[in-house]
Amino acid sequence: MTGIEAGAAGHVCRPASAAEARREVEFALHPLLCAPDSYSLRAHRAGFEDAMLVASELVGHVLHHRESSPDVLDHQENSPGCFLVCLLHSDEVTITVTDTCEEILPLCPHSPAPGGNGLAGLGWWVINKVADQVVVQALPTGGKTITVAVPLSGP
Template sequence: MCEQHSTESALEPSAARYSRHPCPCRPADARRAVEQAVAERCRATHTGCDEDALSDALLVTSELTTNAILHGGGVTDFHVDVVGPGVRVSVSDRSSDLPVALAPVDQEGRWRAGGRGWPIVCLLADDIRVTGLPAGGKCISAVVPLT
């Protein structure tokens, strides 16, 4: 687990906190939703968008949605909202298992394919929360700074 990680037992009410976008089936759809939310915020506030920060947010989005597909039984819900100086991405899936970071090398000394997604999320996001859902599964929310 990363240091910013926290767990909660029930999903916080989301209607007032998140902009709702159709649930993406693919990481590319989720990235487009994040790009759109950030672009709308930049237009509304007449501020420039930091391309490096946006790239970090898109990478976190890709990792969270890919992990939900590969390890969580698929994306069941998706929210994105630009909050303060960052963008919050929330991805829900069917698995109650907490994310783990695997060592890059297995017990026999062979390099693993994959296993770098969760450490990337932990490196780039300021606030990460894993929330258990009442009907099963989990929601992972990560806030990525935009400045």
């Protein structure tokens, strides 16, 4: 992942749904849709779509676990929720989601097996497949920050 360099465009929000996370990433990555030629547009399209998928899965995961948590009665007032930061760099998009969810995610997720627990873990597996890098950091006050680097052009 590259650091925040000069010229990086970014956006910070507190999405209330996975759909809102996708819209926020689309807004942050709007310059990609204004590419001067069709080659540039095609080269970045896959990264654009992957970035929207990553944001949707990360925020959806946080909201799912907040809703199923018995100790959070009023999710909007009693929980800091999640924050999404999307940074557009010249060759990648970094998406960071910070939340209070205590669930530990596996560093190397396995492909979800059919049967058993259905599609549980599929989103985390997909994120790790489309990303160049995934970093999970525990926060000292509880919760975690997940930063995902999504390439803008093909391998």
